[in-house]
Amino acid sequence: MQRNETIPTRAPAWAGALVGLVSGGVALGVAQLLAGFFGPATFPVVAVGDAVVDLTPAPVKDFAIATFGENDKAVLVGGVLVVLAGIAALIGVVARRRLAYGLAGLDAFGVIGALAVFTRPGAVALDLLPTVAGVAAGSVALAWLLRRATVSRVSTSRVSTALPAPGPPAEVGEGEPASTAPEPERPAVMRAGGEVAEFDRRRLLTGAAGGVVVAGATALLGRQLSGQRAVDAARLGVRLPRPAVPAGPIPAGADLRLPGLSPFVTPNRDFYRVDTAISVPQVDPNDWTLRIHGLVGRPVELTYADLLKLPLTEADVTLTCVSNEVGGPYVGNARWLGVRMADVLRRAGLRSDADMLLSTSADGFTCGTPVDVVMDGREALFAIAMNGETLPVEHGFPVRQVVPGLYGYVSATKWVVDIKVTRFDTDQAYWTPRGWSAKGPIKTQSRIDVPKAGDSLKAGATTIAGVAWAQHTGVEAVEVRVDRGEWRRARLAQVPGPDTWRQWSIDWNATTGEHTIEVRATDAAGRTQTERIAPPAPDGATGWHTITVQVG
Template identity: 70%
Template sequence: MQSNSVVPAWARALMGLVAGGVALGIAQLVAAFAGAKSSPVVAVGDAAIDLTPAPVKDFAIRAFGENDKTVLIAGVLIVVLGGIAPLIGTLAVRRLAYGYAGLAVFAAIGLAAVLTRPDAGIPDVLPTVVGVAAGAWTLGWLVRRATAIQPASATQPASARQPGSGTGPGSATEPPSATQPRSATESGGAGEDGNGGGRDGVERPAVMLAGADLWTFDRRRLLTGAAGGAVVAIGGAVLGQALGGRRAVDAARVRVALPRPATPAKPIPAGADFHIRGLSPFITNNRDFYRVDTALVVPQVDPDAWKLRIHGLVDRPVELTYQELLGMPLTEADVTLTCVSNEVGGEYVGNARWLGVRMAEVLRRAGLRSGADMLLSTSADGFTCGTPVDVIMDGRDALFAIAMNGEALPVAHGFPVRQVVPGLYGYVSATKWVVDIKVTRFDQDEAYWTPRGWAAKGPIKTQSRIDVPKSGDSVKAGRATIAGVAWAQHTGVDAVEVRVDQGQWRQARLAEVPGPDTWRQWSIDWDATAGQHTIQVRATDAAGRTQTEQEAPPAPDGATGWHTITVNVT
């Protein structure tokens, strides 16, 4: 048994920190080789997402945007490495078995998170088991490097070892007790080197244990060992990430030869884009397209191994490979997607040209049974969403999409296959990395977000946004341009109105659009006068419904209200 008083607190924390880092780094590396779906950190993070109340998730999206997963991963690492690992190091110095027990608890949490993931198997268990084993070995190795037993006879002064001056009966000299500190020279304290160590630079605090042996702390050996452990931890994590299928999937994506569409999209009208600086372009570049999903780490799905299963309330279950999907008649369509988390005037909306197979065609192959009203789609990372069957079958361009803006889907946007459904918020339609469709009923199944307080069905609400100028901008007095975008998928935008300082509503000029499923640019001229001004916008869809002034948050079925900004004119 070793005493914590021998080893400084920073050293105990360092041992645990390095051991924990090795455990996580090796786990990441093993996950890459074993084909596991995720490392323990990602599994714990996924579980945390599942258990987090909806209001907290909404706050995370608002506060961190597309970086919310990165923040969560960082939080898990801080808790594990900043809180749990140092405690394990302290326990290990007290008794190594205690440290191992702490790691066992750490392993149990990781295994519980991993095994509760969808389709978990043996390969998913290996990273946690091997990683914790590596961490346990590292912990024991560091403890042994940092501490050693110094026999009392090796440090006693010569006078104490003279005949007749021993510690037996009749001795004139009493042995030092375990609670009585030795002199600075004897204990390796402030001695000849003046810095708390002996001639060899090794610290020997004055703590004596059973058998009159002295436990010593070797700072130099600990630091060199910790440095080696840090290299292993960082190297394992980096290499594991690199080998986790990313290169293979990226290479497979580049090799995809996109077939020509059987039904091409209409040409984009020449007047679809006003080309006003600061105004969102009609087509959103792939790199600029928003991303909001529950995946902590972007799934790396091999298209050669990908399959789409259609089952449930169907006459003939269907299973399609990627090549079979590419061999079906493809449809090209311009569709704007919107996230239900988007605040009024928010950025979680974008427009792209998609290529894919009509979902209705695949469902007809399976044969929908009477009473089926919901498609429960499942992503490769376990996310589910429920889509109304009638929307898919009403003739709109609802797609199993394989391409985005003329190239195979970016991995972050669902490669190899995702859903695109005009007119529905993404949480009930836009499943990325889709692998499974269960034809079912809303009264029999629930998707991921429904039990978390969101509406089961999410038709997109008519919205408009001011892009130019931005709220808080300074504008020069005189003729100025106010411009933005408006959307009302699958109905279409028929009018946009703008007013300044609660004045009269004025009709904005509208850009051309190829159909009702995309957003629409608008602009209006304004004679700006000096001072602070408030600008508001509202849109009216093709069915005559005007965007409501009533403000509502995104939950449970999408935000409402007029986008309002304030600018200063000088």
């Protein structure tokens, strides 16, 4: 052995885990920084999350929506990050033995991230750059931190690598104080005439702190560069034209204004959001186009400026998610502004054999909408505004679909960029092969908002109230019963048309004890919602909303 050779050492397991975590953070930070230039979908965490969504069985998705609601995507991304953190720590521990093992681990997860990015719709080779650069930065950080965790000291004496056998303490000469200094933390391997590599806690921690700063700064800058600010600025700069066909004023009696009752118009900030987008697409309206092709006489391509020049229609429409359980929150009502889909499709010249519109969003999601529903005269819109303001980004800016009477999974495509006119027997949309019905007409439903399930009430006069919906047919009656007694008709609020939900209320003289309250609605065609309980899959939940309250 040459005299000045450095003898390697192995840092403690906790140090390896710390090195792995910081290196993983640097890798993700650099990847997110570059994804700020190439688009959110090129960030490997988002791409992996999207892939998980696509591959997850429908029952698991239903469970996630039912359990976590609109936070399901945040929970998924958080879960991905937790898994990555655990793996990064393990990589750091393994890298203590041999750096090549740690680098191989980073490369393996880089391959997984790259595959997730490259298999997204519209991906190109350059989209892999954030992942590749991230893995490279993480590898450099891993090697640097492991080197920093050790320091070489020259050893001139011959010391065995084996630990000495325990024995009595060395004798101390008269007048010589015994040493009480603690042994330093130095798991060193020492040989004659070589250098001793010792673990250096301070150098590791200062290096790790620097790595955390790099990871945080690059991630933050990447988020700022992701295009959100530019799209927000473009959205605020849109001047909405006046509608050629304005909606009439909302009837004075449409909102009963009872505490706890859902308002007739759902504020944008409170409107439910259920979609497959892990990262909300940031679509610049200046770059947006809508392509209509397939079974048409003449393909059409519209820019955002083209769309704003067309006659705009305003309509009050309630949207409902097929994932909504009986009594659930995934329903809301808004006033929408947009171009009638039927007018645009007529410009393309639909062929007589077409029966489906396969729409695609900017993030690759697809849904299939029946042609006859869009063309039957209802206010199906390519919407550009919601409740008097330009569409919020999370609700589909710059353009989304709004089709009364259909669940959102077959009609309400956000960030829509492409319409293929086709047939149900030749094409399938995103949810159909995952077990959901190809067509999704909304089922008549009603919900109790006041009181809430489990509430404790005072005995005496009280009010039971809620909302009911039967989009594009309309609600004709709502009935309520307590403790399986007689059904009593509720008072109905006014509505501007058949495409919105309808508020209802009924007086109740509450008596002491536990009570069960049920509600059912009947649509304008005379169909009363069924008592039969069914889950959301495959075509919408059924049953009567039932709650229990305590009166004291």
